[in-house]
Amino acid sequence: MDFNKNIYLKEQNKKIPTRNGYGDALVELGKRNKNVMVLCADLTDSTRVMKFKENFPGRFVEIGVAEQNLVTVASGLAAMGKVPFASSYAMFCPGRCWEQIRTTICYNNQNVKIIGAHAGVSVGPDGATHQALEDIAIMRSLPNMIVIVPADYEQTKKATKEIAKYVGPVYMRFAREKTPQMTTLKTPFKIGKAQIFREGKSISIIAAGPVVYECLVAAEMLKEKRIDAQVINCHTIKPLDQKTILSAAKKCKCILTVEEHQITGGLGGAVAEFLSEVYPTKIKRIGVKDHFGESGTPDELLKKFGFNAVNIYKEALKMLNKR
């Protein structure tokens, strides 16, 4: 894996919000593909689609605060051969318009890209109403739907371009905050192909989204205890990369999943469902435990809900009985 060389030096690592990668990729896509359109529900700036709007005003559709209309208009556009990206906050889309996504996009099999920004507790001071923690679960359960959670800016950029090429419904979620850059221009991205960011054989930490960084730092801490932890960036939650996960289970016999989502129905759920049937493995899921978020700074909340490197490190030690 081709990493940013400063990856473990927090102060040197460039931090950029994942959503910026989406906005930048859209501008490139707009130039290349005339059918790419962007729809937004009154969140143009914060979903980072402003640049697309400025460059391609005719292909930008402002829907207003109406998420049900956002996805259904997108379905109609896709029926006419367009490649619509429907952007909002994850809490509102897919949060508010699940049935419309199910019927008019998934069952109807239309080529719509659903974009949920501001997911996870790291949204911060806005509080629980705006912190989507169930979006992966509700999207992952839909037939025909692909679910992607990119880890950093560069990966989001690549993922945006890849999902534009893929014909069919896709859900992609972002975080709000500036997060560390792990991958580089050269790091490959393939839908459905998890990436081993760090090799190891005592425990496999499988994560998605910007928290992958915390997992890498935790792995570095574990090294000091002579524990070599594997870190897998499982950016595609559906379809799950069963091959990579199965070989991680066989090699490490111990799996820790990490995601800014409820522990049910998300990445941890997907990994547990899969392994329990084919290769029962000791699993611990780090996530929000049947609870809502709350107001606070992103760092405070990441710490409180256990998404920081120290907690991941501690959980790994607990699993290995090496406290």
Next chain:
Amino acid sequence: MELKKVSDLKSMANQIRQDTIISLTEAKSGHSAGPLGMADIFTALYFNVLKHNPKKPKWKDRDFVVLSNGHICPVLYATMANSGYFPKKELMTLRKLGTRLQGHPHREALPGLETTSGPLGSGLSQAAGMAYALKLDGKKNKVFCLTSDGEHDEGNHWEAVLFAAKHKLNNLITILDRNYIQIDGNTETIMPLDPLDQKYRSFNWNVKKIKGNNMRQVLSALKKSRTNKKRPLMIIANTIPGKGVSFMENDYTWHGKPPTKEQAAIALAELRKKRHYLEHENCKNCKNLHDECVCMDGQ
């Protein structure tokens, strides 16, 4: 097949009503009142107004039909079968395992369907998305969206009303099946909608009110809709739920159930008689147009 004469269209609408009854009876479940009420409008659309080709359902110059209130699909299926999209005998598979005629229409199951629908209130916004894309690409195809009054309770529908007006989608023609019934009863007791014409006008739509079971009015309004200008068009069609079958007409309890075999026999006899009157207006043998008329033989 194009039918130009109003009398021929009326006969076809009658046939479509009969086929609707037959398929619903065979299915043993489904909605009766709405389909019968909309038979005249579907007939006018598919046998006169629409640009379409049943043999080439993906023809790129076709008009797009979006059925928002998917539950009235038996009439859509009967109309499509009669116009040649698929063999009429397939109507007997409605709602059965493995059928292309799903209980609510599914785009991927049957060529000629433009959307998947059933859950209410989402058809207009899909139709608006289509109309928007067509305008963006400078295409002349029209989008005909069929919607019900009951689904006007849905917020999603009104979001689309705003959207279509904002973008002046004059290529979007919406036909509202105003039959005043929904599952639980009269629309005006469940959630009052009147005055719908004024609501649409104030939302910056063009509005036309017609009697939805008067073929002459239906045909005239739909033909004119092709030259609709400046704003999206709402054709409010006052229809009689269950139209054509006296014991179903205006009775909301027929919204969501099919006739039994016995009821179907009565309904079909009535429709056949009406068809006979329509087609034998000047027949010497039918002076009195009574039940025992010799011309009824073999019908």
